[in-house]
Amino acid sequence: MCGIIAAVAQRDVVGWLLAGLARLEYRGYDSAGLAIVDSQGKLQRIRRVGKVQTLTAAVQQAGLQGHCGMAHTRWATHGPLTEVNAHPHLSQSIAVVHNGIIENHQILRGQLQQRGYRFTSATDSEVIAHLVHWEQQQHLAQQAEGGGSTAPLKLRTAVQRVIPQLQGSYGIVVLDSQDPTCLVAVRCGSPLVIGCSETAHCIASDQFALPAVMRQVIFLQEGDLAEITDQQLTLWDHRGQPVVRPWVEAAVEEHLSKGAYQHYMQKELYEQPSAIRRTLAGRLTADRIDLSELGERAEHCLQQAQHVQIVACGTAYHAGLVARYWFEAVAKIPCDVEIASEFRYRQPMVRQNSLLIVLSQSGETADTLAALRLSQSMGYLGSLALCNNAGSTLVRESDFSLITHAGREIGVASTKAFTTQLVLLLLLVARLGRLRGMTLQQEQAVVVALHTLPERMEQLLQLDKAVEALATQLVPDRHMMFVGRGVHYPVAMEGALKLKELAYLPAEAYAAGELKHGPLALIDAQMPVIVLAPCDELSEKLQSNIEELCARGGRLYLLADERLAIMEHPALTWIALPAMEPLMSPILYTVPLQLLAYYIALMKGADIDQPRHLAKSVTVE
Numbered sequence: 195m196c197g198i199i200a201a202v203a204q205r206d207v208v209g210w211l212l213a214g215l216a217r218l219e220y221r222g223y224d225s226a227g228l229a230i231v232d233s234q235g236k237l238q239r240i241r242r243v244g245k246v247q248t249l250t251a252a253v254q255q256a257g258l259q260g261h262c263g264m265a266h267t268r269w270a271t272h273g274p275l276t277e278v279n280a281h282p283h284l285s286q287s288i289a290v291v292h293n294g295i296i297e298n299h300q301i302l303r304g305q306l307q308q309r310g311y312r313f314t315s316a317t318d319s320e321v322i323a324h325l326v327h328w329e330q331q332q333h334l335a336q337q338a339e340g341g342g343s344t345a346p347l348k349l350r351t352a353v354q355r356v357i358p359q360l361q362g363s364y365g366i367v368v369l370d371s372q373d374p375t376c377l378v379a380v381r382c383g384s385p386l387v388i389g390c391s392e393t394a395h396c397i398a399s400d401q402f403a404l405p406a407v408m409r410q411v412i413f414l415q416e417g418d419l420a421e422i423t424d425q426q427l428t429l430w431d432h433r434g435q436p437v438v439r440p441w442v443e444a445a446v447e448e449h450l451s452k453g454a455y456q457h458y459m460q461k462e463l464y465e466q467p468s469a470i471r472r473t474l475a476g477r478l479t480a481d482r483i484d485l486s487e488l489g490e491r492a493e494h495c496l497q498q499a500q501h502v503q504i505v506a507c508g509t510a511y512h513a514g515l516v517a518r519y520w521f522e523a524v525a526k527i528p529c530d531v532e533i534a535s536e537f538r539y540r541q542p543m544v545r546q547n548s549l550l551i552v553l554s555q556s557g558e559t560a561d562t563l564a565a566l567r568l569s570q571s572m573g574y575l576g577s578l579a580l581c582n583n584a585g586s587t588l589v590r591e592s593d594f595s596l597i598t599h600a601g602r603e604i605g606v607a608s609t610k611a612f613t614t615q616l617v618l619l620l621l622l623v624a625r626l627g628r629l630r631g632m633t634l635q636q637e638q639a640v641v642v643a644l645h646t647l648p649e650r651m652e653q654l655l656q657l658d659k660a661v662e663a664l665a666t667q668l669v670p671d672r673h674m675m676f677v678g679r680g681v682h683y684p685v686a687m688e689g690a691l692k693l694k695e696l697a698y699l700p701a702e703a704y705a706a707g708e709l710k711h712g713p714l715a716l717i718d719a720q721m722p723v724i725v726l727a728p729c730d731e732l733s734e735k736l737q738s739n740i741e742e743l744c745a746r747g748g749r750l751y752l753l754a755d756e757r758l759a760i761m762e763h764p765a766l767t768w769i770a771l772p773a774m775e776p777l778m779s780p781i782l783y784t785v786p787l788q789l790l791a792y793y794i795a796l797m798k799g800a801d802i803d804q805p806r807h808l809a810k811s812v813t814v815e
């Protein structure tokens with residue numbers, strides 16, 4: 195998704211801006227741009243479609259330098275992926291970078307065109323630059339009319355006048371080359387963070403984009419407007435009142451390298467055993483689950499809870515769907531799961547004593563955040579964020595939180611974030627279960643299974659070569675079906691999502707029992723079907739579904755428990771998975787599906803870490 199980095203300093207900031215853009219790359223983008231006020235006071239701008247590297251080469255070749263500037267990675271929403279649509283957008287001396295969406299941009303565009311502004315892009319963002327410029331011109335015209343001096347309008351005041359005209363969600367940074375001593379930023383739905391050193395201030399959409407020297411940061415709150423100079427930071431809240439926000443220690447950036455791996459996704463996939471160990475650390479004794487970190491108020495909430503509502507997007511939604519089976523079967527508590535973008539507009543009825551769980555890797559997903567904010571006036575017992583990013587908005591705005599500690603996930607396609615979410619959810623299920631009559635022995639069974647999970651996962655990763663061979667067979671196919679039953683149905687959905695996003699293949703997931711209600715019509719030799727076949731209480735039912743598929747000329751690829759007696763059939767290929775505890779099975783069956791999508795994408799030559807059109811952190815609705 196779009197990324198922002200801007201700086202004003204007593205030194206040249208171009209290096210900081212380019213390095214910041216490189217650190218924002220993982221979020222997914224399609225073009226990048228940079229604007230800087232040079233030593234002559236001229237506003238210089240360079241934009242490029244494609245990688246940050248291409249922009250960096252162009253900026254270096256042009257020898258751009260300056261003390262005040264901004265840069266942006268764009269993830270197209272309004273207008274195609276072209277250079278003219280890349281940010282920053284200009285209006286005379288004004289330059290703007292924008293994350294988010296301006297919903298009333300058409301109306302504003304029309305009004306600005308009537309005032310004589312000529313648009314050079316198809317974006318919603320360009321209106322902001324022209325509006326700021328218009329406010330400055332209005333001010334000068336009014337002063338001239340009054341016959342007084344024509345002191346220019348402060349950039350901050352011009353921006354303050356523009357804000358009420360904008361509808362939508364945005365994080366913006368504005369620069370005026372006529373006064374390159376400051377930058378102005380506004381947060382309204384899209385995160386912004388400010389970093390400082392003794393002689394510089396930076397603003398970014400992600401703290402990891404800030405220069406490493408900036409160890410103290412301030413997260414802007416909703417509606418905040420910030421003005422930064424090289425030495426000063428001034429903040430106003432959403433009512434325009436001066437406000438002070440706390441400086442906090444910047445998170446320490448992990449060493450981000452692919453190491454021996456070809457892609458971040460591959461590395462993250464292989465990191466899952468250690469990521470799970472981190473998720474479990476301090477939360478699992480030899481025989482008990484310990485979530486005392488939640489505190490007394492949360493514990494009280496858990497005690498009162500009679501219903502769980504999970505809200506999430508994408509992969510996190512799939513984790514929620516898996517957890518629903520656990521909440522109901524293990525903790526004996528009713529649970530509903532909903533996609534955040536539906537939940538927020540559906541006017542949902544809240545069950546009595548319902549606990550809201552918001553699940554997110556990034557903690558910045560716009561729809562999930564909006565659902566959380568909406569829930570705050572709906573009468574939930576409380577909100578609990580399960581998140582991988584401790585400093586995220588979701589964590590800050592929820593009543594309680596649990597961090598997955600998966601470590602930074604750079605690949606756009608979620609891997610370790612998903613499996614660690616499942617682990618954390620299972621810990622919560624067991625905790626809730628204990629409050630609702632689950633016996634100590636049952637808790638201990640979960641504990642034992644979780645203790646062995648990292649090693650089990652290492653075992654599953656050894657299937658790498660077998661899955662690669664399977665991928666070789668599947669790579670010519672144009673579409674694929676994934677089938678599972680029970681708790682493995684959402685795992686099949688996650689497998690299909692991985693294939694869609696990585697290999698750009700249409701892939702659908704079905705509950706095996708649902709096939710006869712329509713999807714069977716799709717079955718022929720051209721439709722490979724990946725079947726998840728664990729050894730559980732549904733094995734026999736699944737066996738019948740497999741026979742139905744074979745009987746209709748289907749081409750089947752089974753990921754099957756080694757204990758199952760799989761029927762011989764020429765159209766049936768299978769990979770044996772080791773026997774495992776049923777509760778661990780959805781977590782472990784995920785691994786071969788991740789590997790499958792990875793290898794098919796690799797063989798197709800797709801951009802694995804940054805699949806086309808996608809973003810890591812989806813900060814627009």
Ligand code: AGP
Binds near residue numbers: 507607608609810
């Ligand atoms: C995962 O592979 C996807 N890239 C995507 O579905 C993701 O899970 C979704 O956008 C939600 O993100 P979040 O977990 O950061 O909220």
